[in-house]
Amino acid sequence: xxxxxxxxxxxxxxxxxxxxxxxxxxxxxxxxxxxxxxxxxxxxxxxxxxxxxxxxxxxxxxxxxxxxxxxxxxxxxxxxxxxxxxxxxxxxxxxxxxxxxxxxxxxxxxxxxxxxxxxxxxxxxxxxxxxxxxxxxxxxxxxxxxxxxxxxxxxxxxxxxxxxxxxxxxxxxxxxxxxxxxxxxxxxxxxxxxxxxxxxxxxxxxxxxxxxxxxxxxxxxxxxxxxxxxxxxxxxxxxxxxxxxxxxxxxxxxxxx
Numbered sequence: 001x002x003x004x005x006x007x008x009x010x011x012x013x014x015x016x017x018x019x020x021x022x023x024x025x026x027x028x029x030x031x032x033x034x035x036x037x038x039x040x041x042x043x044x045x046x047x048x049x050x051x052x053x054x055x056x057x058x059x060x061x062x063x064x065x066x067x068x069x070x071x072x073x074x075x076x077x078x079x080x081x082x083x084x085x086x087x088x089x090x091x092x093x094x095x096x097x098x099x100x101x102x103x104x105x106x107x108x109x110x111x112x113x114x115x116x117x118x119x120x121x122x123x124x125x126x127x128x129x130x131x132x133x134x135x136x137x138x139x140x141x142x143x144x145x146x147x148x149x150x151x152x153x154x155x156x157x158x159x160x161x162x163x164x165x166x167x168x169x170x171x172x173x174x175x176x177x178x179x180x181x182x183x184x185x186x187x188x189x190x191x192x193x194x195x196x197x198x199x200x201x202x203x204x205x206x207x208x209x210x211x212x213x214x215x216x217x218x219x220x221x222x223x224x225x226x227x228x229x230x231x232x233x234x235x236x237x238x239x240x241x242x243x244x245x246x247x248x249x250x251x252x253x254x255x256x257x
Contacts, residue, residue: 031193031240035075039184039233039241047075050101050237054079055181057160063092064112065179065186066102066237073105087111092159095147096188096237097176098123099130099206100138106145115157117168118150120175130173131208151177165229167220171213172202178220183232185224191217191252192239199234199252214256221246221253 035046043054047068054076055063062085068076073087080089090109095116096102103124106114114124122128126143129136151157153168165180169190179186189206190213191199202213224231224246231246242248 029194030238031195031197031236031242033238034240037241039235039243040182042181042184042235043079044235044241045075045079047073047105051235052076052105053181053184053186053235055159055162056083057091057162060085060089061091061160062089063094063159063162064090064109065094065181065235066096066188067093067105067109069101069104071104071107073108076105077108094164094177094179094186095120095124096178096186096190097173098125099135099173099189100143102188102237103143103145106143113148114145115149115151116147117166117175117177118152119168119170120173120177121147121150123173123175130206132172132204132206134205135208167223169213169216169220171209171211171216172207174208176213176216180224180229180231183230185231185234185246185249187234187236189237190220191249192236193234193242193248194239197242197244197248199248201252201256217249218253218256221249224249 033046033051037044045052047070050069052068053065057063087109088111090112093112093114098120116124124147126141129140151166155166157164162181167178169176169178172189176190189202204210233243235241
């Protein structure tokens with residue numbers, strides 16, 4: 001019996017080490033998130049391993065791109081407090097995709113309309129599960145989140161003075177969205193940026209389909225170019241912000257056609 005328990009314990013340790021090594025390899029070499037970074041007046045807030053964008057809609061209203069991993073939304077609330085605002089100031093949350101590290105703090109902002117692509121609504125609300133090698137192991141259960149407004153690829157909406165363009169970028173999840181807010185492109189987990197400024201696609205271990213993600217990034221680059229959409233900066237949820245315009249995405253698309 002003791003021998004069996006030792007073997008089980010050893011297998012558990014090996015499994016944990018393997019998972020840690022896999023995660024380290026997945027995120028190694030990425031540009032780090034800079035808490036408080038500014039992109040055209042939009043502030044990036046670091047919430048552990050993920051970032052949230054805080055968009056000033058007016059002096060008393062804010063919008064968010066995603067809501068972080070922390071269910072208490074501590075980092076977001078601290079940013080609101082810095083502006084002498086409380087949670088009710090958040091009137092809109094743009095969800096890039098339904099993984100829990102991007103929707104964790106939604107419940108802390110009960111006055112906010114929650115916006116996601118129609119194809120992502122069920123995942124955000126916890127009625128279906130993700131399909132990635134790792135994410136398919138997560139339990140499927142209601143999140144308590146209600147997507148109050150759905151959008152589709154190509155939609156444009158206004159958040160106060162800010163123009164928001166919506167782009168579907170399926171692959172990381174089937175309903176992943178990228179948003180261009182004025183001239184800042186928010187990629188969610190559809191892509192990351194390495195420390196040398198090179199864009200890479202979504203990590204396979206957490207993604208429904210890497211080939212689909214690559215195709216989506218190439219198509220996004222082509223649409224931004226053909227529609228003459230201004231892009232001054234690109235922000236990534238698990239890495240930093242690059243301020244060299246669309247050039248890094250152009251370079252990615254050129255090598256992945």
